[in-house]
Amino acid sequence: MTLRSRTVAIGLHAVVSLWTLFVLLPVFVMVISAFKSQAELFTRPLALPKQFSFAAFERAWGIGISGFLFNSLLVTALSVTIIIFASSLAAYILARSDRPVMRWVYVAIVAGFAVPLQSVMVPLYQLVSGAGLLNSRLAIALPYAAYGIPFTTMLFYAFFLEFPRELEEAARLDGCGRLEVFFRIVLPLSGPAIASGAIFQAVFNWNEFILALLMLTKSDVRTLPVGIYGLTGQYSADWPALMAGLSIATLPLIVIFLLAQRHFVRSLAGLGK
Amino acid sequence: MSHLEVRDVVKRYGQLTVLSGVSFAAQRGEFVVMVGPSGCGKSTLLRSIAGLEEISSGSVSIAGHDITAAEPSDRGVAMVFQNYALYPHMTVAQNMGFALKVARRPRSEIDAAVTRAAEILRITDHLGKYPKALSGGQKQRVAIGRAITRAPEVFLFDEPLSNLDAALRSQMRIELSRLHRELGATMLYVTHDQTEAMTMADRIIVMNGGNIEQIGSPLDLYNRPATRFVAGFIGSPRMNFIAARVVRLSGRTVGLSLGEGRPLLDLEFAPGETLPVLGDAVTLGIRPEALGDGGEIHLADAEVAVVEALGRETLVYSDAHTLRTTDSESLDGYFAALVPSQSDKRPGQRVSLRADRSAFVVFAADGATLHDASPVHHE
Amino acid sequence: MPLPPTPTITGTSSARRPALTAGSLTATAMMAPALILIGVFILIPAVVAVIGSFFDFSMTSANWTYVGGDNYRRAVTDPLFWLAISNNVFIVVGSVISQVGGGAILAAILDRGIRRGNVVYRTIIFMPVVISSIAVAFVWMLILDPNVGPLNAVVKALGLPTPRLGWLGDPSISLWMLLLIAAWQNVGFQMMLILAGLQAIPREHYEAASLDGARGLKAFWYITLPGIRNVLVLATLITVIGGFKVFDLVFVTTGGGPANATQVLGTYTYTQAFAFGNMGYANAMAVVLLVTAVLLGWLQVRLSRRA
Numbered sequence: 001m002t003l004r005s006r007t008v009a010i011g012l013h014a015v016v017s018l019w020t021l022f023v024l025l026p027v028f029v030m031v032i033s034a035f036k037s038q039a040e041l042f043t044r045p046l047a048l049p050k051q052f053s054f055a056a057f058e059r060a061w062g063i064g065i066s067g068f069l070f071n072s073l074l075v076t077a078l079s080v081t082i083i084i085f086a087s088s089l090a091a092y093i094l095a096r097s098d099r100p101v102m103r104w105v106y107v108a109i110v111a112g113f114a115v116p117l118q119s120v121m122v123p124l125y126q127l128v129s130g131a132g133l134l135n136s137r138l139a140i141a142l143p144y145a146a147y148g149i150p151f152t153t154m155l156f157y158a159f160f161l162e163f164p165r166e167l168e169e170a171a172r173l174d175g176c177g178r179l180e181v182f183f184r185i186v187l188p189l190s191g192p193a194i195a196s197g198a199i200f201q202a203v204f205n206w207n208e209f210i211l212a213l214l215m216l217t218k219s220d221v222r223t224l225p226v227g228i229y230g231l232t233g234q235y236s237a238d239w240p241a242l243m244a245g246l247s248i249a250t251l252p253l254i255v256i257f258l259l260a261q262r263h264f265v266r267s268l269a270g271l272g273k
Numbered sequence: 274m275s276h277l278e279v280r281d282v283v284k285r286y287g288q289l290t291v292l293s294g295v296s297f298a299a300q301r302g303e304f305v306v307m308v309g310p311s312g313c314g315k316s317t318l319l320r321s322i323a324g325l326e327e328i329s330s331g332s333v334s335i336a337g338h339d340i341t342a343a344e345p346s347d348r349g350v351a352m353v354f355q356n357y358a359l360y361p362h363m364t365v366a367q368n369m370g371f372a373l374k375v376a377r378r379p380r381s382e383i384d385a386a387v388t389r390a391a392e393i394l395r396i397t398d399h400l401g402k403y404p405k406a407l408s409g410g411q412k413q414r415v416a417i418g419r420a421i422t423r424a425p426e427v428f429l430f431d432e433p434l435s436n437l438d439a440a441l442r443s444q445m446r447i448e449l450s451r452l453h454r455e456l457g458a459t460m461l462y463v464t465h466d467q468t469e470a471m472t473m474a475d476r477i478i479v480m481n482g483g484n485i486e487q488i489g490s491p492l493d494l495y496n497r498p499a500t501r502f503v504a505g506f507i508g509s510p511r512m513n514f515i516a517a518r519v520v521r522l523s524g525r526t527v528g529l530s531l532g533e534g535r536p537l538l539d540l541e542f543a544p545g546e547t548l549p550v551l552g553d554a555v556t557l558g559i560r561p562e563a564l565g566d567g568g569e570i571h572l573a574d575a576e577v578a579v580v581e582a583l584g585r586e587t588l589v590y591s592d593a594h595t596l597r598t599t600d601s602e603s604l605d606g607y608f609a610a611l612v613p614s615q616s617d618k619r620p621g622q623r624v625s626l627r628a629d630r631s632a633f634v635v636f637a638a639d640g641a642t643l644h645d646a647s648p649v650h651h652e
Numbered sequence: 653m654p655l656p657p658t659p660t661i662t663g664t665s666s667a668r669r670p671a672l673t674a675g676s677l678t679a680t681a682m683m684a685p686a687l688i689l690i691g692v693f694i695l696i697p698a699v700v701a702v703i704g705s706f707f708d709f710s711m712t713s714a715n716w717t718y719v720g721g722d723n724y725r726r727a728v729t730d731p732l733f734w735l736a737i738s739n740n741v742f743i744v745v746g747s748v749i750s751q752v753g754g755g756a757i758l759a760a761i762l763d764r765g766i767r768r769g770n771v772v773y774r775t776i777i778f779m780p781v782v783i784s785s786i787a788v789a790f791v792w793m794l795i796l797d798p799n800v801g802p803l804n805a806v807v808k809a810l811g812l813p814t815p816r817l818g819w820l821g822d823p824s825i826s827l828w829m830l831l832l833i834a835a836w837q838n839v840g841f842q843m844m845l846i847l848a849g850l851q852a853i854p855r856e857h858y859e860a861a862s863l864d865g866a867r868g869l870k871a872f873w874y875i876t877l878p879g880i881r882n883v884l885v886l887a888t889l890i891t892v893i894g895g896f897k898v899f900d901l902v903f904v905t906t907g908g909g910p911a912n913a914t915q916v917l918g919t920y921t922y923t924q925a926f927a928f929g930n931m932g933y934a935n936a937m938a939v940v941l942l943v944t945a946v947l948l949g950w951l952q953v954r955l956s957r958r959a
Binding site: 008009012013015016017019020022023024025026027029030033041042045046082085086087089090092093094097099105108109110111112113114115116117118119120121122123124125126127142143145146147149150153177178179182203206207209210214224225226228229232239242243246249250253254256257258261264 | 676678679682683685686687689690691692693694695696697698700701704711754757758761762765766773775776777778779780782783784785786787788790791792794795799800801802805806836839840893896897899900903904917918921922925926931934935938939941942945946948949950953
Binding site for chain 1: 320323324325344345346350351352354355356357358360361362371372375376419423
């Protein structure tokens with residue numbers, strides 16, 4: 001290697017390393033701050049805590065994080081399940097039917113993809129409150145599912161186009177009806193698409209804020225993001241407890257991301273086509 | 274009564290007609306092979322019989338039942354696919370027993386059927402494996418086993434050997450023939466490979482452009498092709514096709530000239546055959562094994578252009594300037610002769626192209642065979 | 653978000669499709685859950701938002717008063733509406749430069765320049781994408797806090813001046829801080845998208861080009877750039893749409909302040925609707941966002957179809 005190309009290589013490494021450090025720093029601050037006392041946070045903001053104290057976690061847990069965590073798990077699991085079932089079924093029909101009406105179905109799904117949640121918050125709020133479903137964790141899973149379906153349907157659609165038709169034909173000859181072909185052959189072999197779709201939507205719904213802000217007004221039904229947001233009014237000065245709460249809200253996703261990175265990146269790359 | 278009967282089947286996709294009124298029947302226990310170039314409609318016909326395609330008109334019946342509108346699984350057929358189509362998430366045994374499981378048959382019956390099929394195909398050791406652990410040949414056996422467990426009236430094969438390498442393919446051909454004998458089942462087999470058709474079939478159906486060109490036993494098709502298309506498709510190396518013109522008519526004898534006015538060839542045609550008229554362009558067909566430097570008729574002088582040693586025999590391509598071909602797949606003036614290996618031909622050598630009168634087949638301009646008066650010689 | 657190809661509904665490929673006749677009722681039933689959810693929670697509310705923008709009503713009352721185009725006229729003369737729009741545009745332009753530009757640079761380096769540690773870098777840089785914007789907002793509020801924040805501590809230690817009103821409290825700085833935080837969170841997403849595009853370019857193209865004498869910048873110009881053009885367009889559109897939709901981050905960090913300096917369409921619509929109860933006016937602004945997003949989405953479909 002020449003001296004020049006060596007310098008270039010070091011320069012390139014430096015750029016990437018600097019951005020990597022910049023990305024890590026806030027995460028680092030969040031985690032170490034959660035183990036500090038209020039005073040230590042103030043005096044030594046960037047240092048590791050002198051001793052790792054779980055006091056902030058206990059405070060956070062005590063003022064509601066445990067309930068938020070449960071609510072988030074419930075809402076996310078429910079909405080992701082609905083999304084996977086509804087999207088895979090719709091995408092399968094879309095990929096296998098050649099009836100002209102499917103063009104309109106596709107347009108409806110794409111349109112659903114383009115509408116920003118922020119632009120319908122007033123009618124959506126009135127719809128949900130009018131139906132008496134404010135503060136229902138089960139009810140909020142439905143709009144969550146609705147907003148996840150267009151993207152996931154298109155993900156499954158691309159997957160099903162590649163799915164070998166012979167397997168479905170063999171199953172039809174073996175006596176399966178349309179639903180049986182789907183549930184006994186197609187769905188069990190859609191693991192990669194299910195994983196990509198589920199992880200993507202789990203992250204999205206776990207983090208969702210606006211809908212939760214509008215519809216979950218009581219503290220005991222709130223999910224993590226809006227629950228923590230609600231707490232900051234009362235406990236504004238308690239940074240360590242806030243950071244502890246955010247760590248609890250964030251770390252599960254980071255762990256899932258690290259374990260299932262492959263699927264996450266696939267749904268990104270697959271749809272970039 | 275025929276076991277499988279296909280009557281006037283038409284299949285259209287919008288403007289495109291894929292099958293234009295196809296009819297044939299297969300007897301119980303018969304091995305029928307459908308052969309033809311890609312796009313000829315043979316796969317569509319097979320899939321229509323399986324119920325995977327809806328036909329535009331016509332009817333299909335199996336064992337006396339009209340199954341034109343039946344669900345694929347209610348037709349009494351089983352199908353072996355080109356790409357095996359084994360369910361990747363099921364073991365070999367589960368793959369083979371799936372149809373019976375869907376039909377909610379008792380466990381013991383499923384096990385018995387799977388065990389028996391596995392024994393016939395000698396795959397008992399692989400029953401617990403998943404398809405991805407199997408070789409191509411083993412996968413194809415499992416696919417066949419899956420068909421056997423269903424004990425269908427008719428087995429359908431869609432180019433099942435085309436994904437295998439040459440050695441395995443010839444071995445599987447033998448296996449399939451053995452299987453057909455042992456099971457005594459009616460089988461309908463689609464392929465584009467005329468060797469498979471010739472070696473396995475009781476009867477061959479040659480298809481072209483959505484129509485049946487000819488149905489017959491392998492040797493029938495070889496010796497008495499009904500059309501130029503069949504003559505070209507069946508037999509390897511391919512038949513030579515020489516352009517000719519009718520220059521003389523007397524009674525049932527037709528005088529043909531090849532190339533530039535000569536040589537003249539007199540052929541007598543069978544009574545009842547519609548004779549060509551003076552000036553008609555016709556095609557003279559000669560199989561490579563019938564062309565050589567011996568024989569009653571001298572066709573042309575030629576120069577050896579290419580010599581392919583095949584081992585037992587040698588294929589000699591000679592360039593005869595005076596002759597033209599009507600075959601779009603051959604070069605003008607190049608004609609193939611299959612000669613014994615010891616004949617020692619070299620490129621550049623002068624040869625005389627000769628053949629016996631009985632070896633000629635004449636095709637009219639529309640491709641139909643004109644049968645000659647002399648009884649066709651049998652091999 | 654990117655889109656997969658449109659389905660070929662007519663066409664010759666139908667030759668391989670199994671017959672559908674028997675299952676059309678089943679097919680409708682299989683389609684129903686998705687279509688009902690999309691219809692009830694997305695499409696119908698969108699239509700209602702458009703209708704509602706011509707009425708005046710409050711959150712609690714069922715009385716809708718028809719006001720024609722008043723809500724839109726009000727928006728045109730409302731300086732805060734224009735401030736919000738201009739802030740959105742600022743964020744859009746800044747995000748395209750920082751996020752698509754930064755993502756492209758990082759992707760290019762990771763694709764060709766660096767072999768060691770590639771996966772580690774990629775993983776870490778992408779990580780913020782999975783963190784909720786609420787968490788991102790609060791952590792950055794701590795970092796930028798004028799009293800306890802580490803940034804102030806560091807800047808002071810270097811002997812440099814710190815903004816008197818705080819990094820988020822100073823109207824001349826706060827928008828830039830939002831850009832920085834948004835870049836922190838989203839550069840990884842763009843990097844991955846562009847990296848996937850770069851890696852889809854066959855290596856043989858570079859080899860063929862180098863045999864033809866095109867290396868370095870020439871190869872970049874003739875091979876790389878045409879190869880990722882579509883991905884770059886897609887990344888830009890995603891960023892533009894995201895810039896118009898921005899809400900969580902602004903809502904939590906500044907709430908649109910100080911003194912409306914960081915107000916964007918999303919937060920201003922929310923404020924008008926749920927703080928002031930001007931539902932009709934909020935709807936009119938929501939429709940502006942809706943139309944913008946649908947137009948951009950349509951463009952995205954058009955472009956990805958051509959790709």
